[in-house]
Amino acid sequence: MTASTPAGTSIPTGTRNLTCRAVLFDMDGTLVDSTAVVEQVWGEFAARYGLDLEEILRTSHGVQARDTVTRFAPAGADVPALTAELGAMERVRTEGIVALPGAARLLSALPADAVALVTSADVVLAGIRMEAAGLPMPAVAVTAERVTRGKPDPEGYLKAAANLGVDPADAVVFEDAPAGIAAGVAAGIRTVAVGPNTGPLPAGVLHIPDYSAVTVRTSQDEAGRTVISFRL
Numbered sequence: 001m002t003a004s005t006p007a008g009t010s011i012p013t014g015t016r017n018l019t020c021r022a023v024l025f026d027m028d029g030t031l032v033d034s035t036a037v038v039e040q041v042w043g044e045f046a047a048r049y050g051l052d053l054e055e056i057l058r059t060s061h062g063v064q065a066r067d068t069v070t071r072f073a074p075a076g077a078d079v080p081a082l083t084a085e086l087g088a089m090e091r092v093r094t095e096g097i098v099a100l101p102g103a104a105r106l107l108s109a110l111p112a113d114a115v116a117l118v119t120s121a122d123v124v125l126a127g128i129r130m131e132a133a134g135l136p137m138p139a140v141a142v143t144a145e146r147v148t149r150g151k152p153d154p155e156g157y158l159k160a161a162a163n164l165g166v167d168p169a170d171a172v173v174f175e176d177a178p179a180g181i182a183a184g185v186a187a188g189i190r191t192v193a194v195g196p197n198t199g200p201l202p203a204g205v206l207h208i209p210d211y212s213a214v215t216v217r218t219s220q221d222e223a224g225r226t227v228i229s230f231r232l
Helices: 035-049 053-060 065-072 079-091 103-109 123-132 155-164 178-186
Strands: 017-020 022-025 115-118 140-142 171-175 190-194 206-208 215-220 226-231
Touching (some): 017 190, 035 053, 035 079, 053 065, 065 079, 103 215, 115 155, 171 178, 178 190
Parallel strands (some): 115 140, 171 190
Antiparallel strands (some): 017 226, 215 226
């Protein structure tokens, strides 16, 4: 199943079409705006351990906390303990977390059995943030503890597509961070970049500011399989 818009074609928002059988969403920055909480927690954590906050924020978006702690922790630090400490801080901060514009409407319009969440957060944090944003947790959720390699590795997206019973070519990924976009592309899944923090986009990756102008229609093909048609 392919997009009706050729890769790399520049077409105004609202006239780009994608057809797929499954939809895979990142969470932070893609469905949920948790920027204020993330920056607050990492700011406190960096100050506590004398880390470079600016560099952490520049490189950590979309990446598992464990990988960021591993990269920036002082030599000899107990990385699992520091990661657990950071996670505990994140789980009690929900003020200011909201859904991206149009996200709730879009999720409610999609078949529940054709949607997956693929996030660098663990299952507890994912549940907390989705609930804080007023969004339903998809039945299929590939969280940090369900993969051995975090984004930009494609493992999470490939696992989600397999769990939904679709070929990667029949899915679409929505992502906001360079690491996640790279993961979607590496998985061989058509990828839509969301929001202002995507960085330079690979060829063929479309971009939307949020879901306000996105419309979706579902149908079935001759074999009775779900067909999801997006207008971006």
